[in-house]
Every structure is written in C-alpha cells, then in structure tokens.
Amino acid sequence: MIATSENKQAIRKVLVQTEDFSVADEYALIAADASDGAVVTFAGKVRDFNDGSDVTDLTLEHYPGMTESVLKQISVEACERWPLNNVTIIHRVGTMALGEQIVFIGVSSAHRKAAFAGCEFLIDFLKTKAPFWKLESNGENKSWVDARDSDEQAAKMWQK
Template structure:
C-alpha cells in the first residue's frame, strides 16, 4: 500500500509498473483525476488544493485498508497532490492491482468515492472573476452510499 500527499507531480507509468511488480497480478485499474478548464459552467484557469496534514494521510490509509479487506486485491496506491495546479495537471491517482479485473475495478471505484467524501481536502478554483471554494457535491455522497 502506498499513500502520498505531495506538491510534486507523479509519474503515472512508474506507478503502474510498481503495481504490476507481483507476478500474481492479472489486472491494474487506475483512476487519474486532472484539473479541467470548466466547472459548473465557469471557466477555470487553475486550482489550489489544501489539506489537513496527518489527518488526510490517516483518512486515505483507512480507505485503502478497507478496500484491501473488502476485495481480493493485491495492492492500492493513492497519490494526491496539493498546492497550486494548472489546467491539465494531474491531481490524484488511485491505482489498484489484483488477480482479476472485477475486484480491481470495484476497489478502485470504492477508493475514489470514499476519498471524495471522507478525506479532508479543500479546493479553491481560480476563475476570471476571482477565486471560489469548491463545494461538496451531492453526487459524490450518493456514489459513496452505494458501498454501504
């Protein structure tokens, strides 16, 4: 299990290679979140991500451990960036390796659904007219609830 919260970018190919290192791995599923240029009908030129050091890593570790206990998977990687990001920058990687694709897909989706609602991150978007904090979405809570 790998859990990182960092300002630096990450190498997606290297992370996938790391998830594939075990010879029993038959599937690697990844979710890559990036900064987009439009949100809720507003042009976005960048984003600042803040977090609660220590508490955020603890929350991410708990989520990854739940996935490892719930599904027959080999490994979980979660890397989440913080600080100032530009449009198209990588924000978050969730990677899951396992013997079979079904378990890996479910576990990956579970991790990102819980990350969006349970990990203490705050996003501030930069718009032409200024900055705004991004509110929690009801759809994220609904996505998480299906795993209960």
C-alpha cells in the same frame, strides 16, 4: 499490511504531496507482481470548467496528518472488501494549472472485478471522506468548491 485471499500481504502506498507523479512509473510498481491478472488505475486532472464556470487553476489544501490517516483507512477498508494485492493513492496539494494531475489511484488483484471495484470505491470515498478543500480560480475570482451531492450518492452505494 492486510492479508489477501491468496495468503499474500497487500502493499499499500499513500502519499500527499505537492510534486507531480508519473502514471507510468506508478503503474509499473503496481503491475510488477506476475500473479496479478488485473491492474486498474485512475488519474484525475484539473479541468477547465466546473458547474458551467471557467477554471484557470485549482488550489487544494488539506489537513496534514489527518488526510494521510483517512486515506490509509480507506485503503485498509478496500483491502478488507476485495482481494487487492497493491493499492496506491497519491494526491497532490497546492496550486495546479489546467491539465495538471491531481490524484492517482492504482490497484492490482488476481481478478478484474475486484480491481475495478476497489479502484472505484477508493476514488468515491476519497472524494467524500478525505479532508481536502478546493479553491478554484477563473483568473479574476476565486471560490471554494462545495461538496457535490453526486459524490455523496456514489459513496453511499458502497455502504454495507
């Protein structure tokens, strides 16, 4: 746990799992502290296209143990940068169909600017630092997805 600006301890939750998650349930857990004036969440889903190609499903693989460690470190860094009281990162692995949820990030803070910045930082660094590999299928062919330059540029904006 990390100390926040109001002498509280940040509560961090990091999960890598095959099961789906409930955004409403995760929001309720993050938003439970009445001293938090801001809750910001992000949920990423499998979409039906990527770089102009159709997508029918997505398979995510990861490096067990290392992935969780990287996600925990990213959450620690976010709590060091902003006065966040709750941080939740849930990332799914395995094969997911169109429209299924892939990732959830939720943060709470006393103030909105810290909550927005913390949430954006977490997804930007997750996409560039966490060891996940994406295999997209269009029903006939499968291809590994390369890292995007736009994701790298977004992460660079956070460098100290």
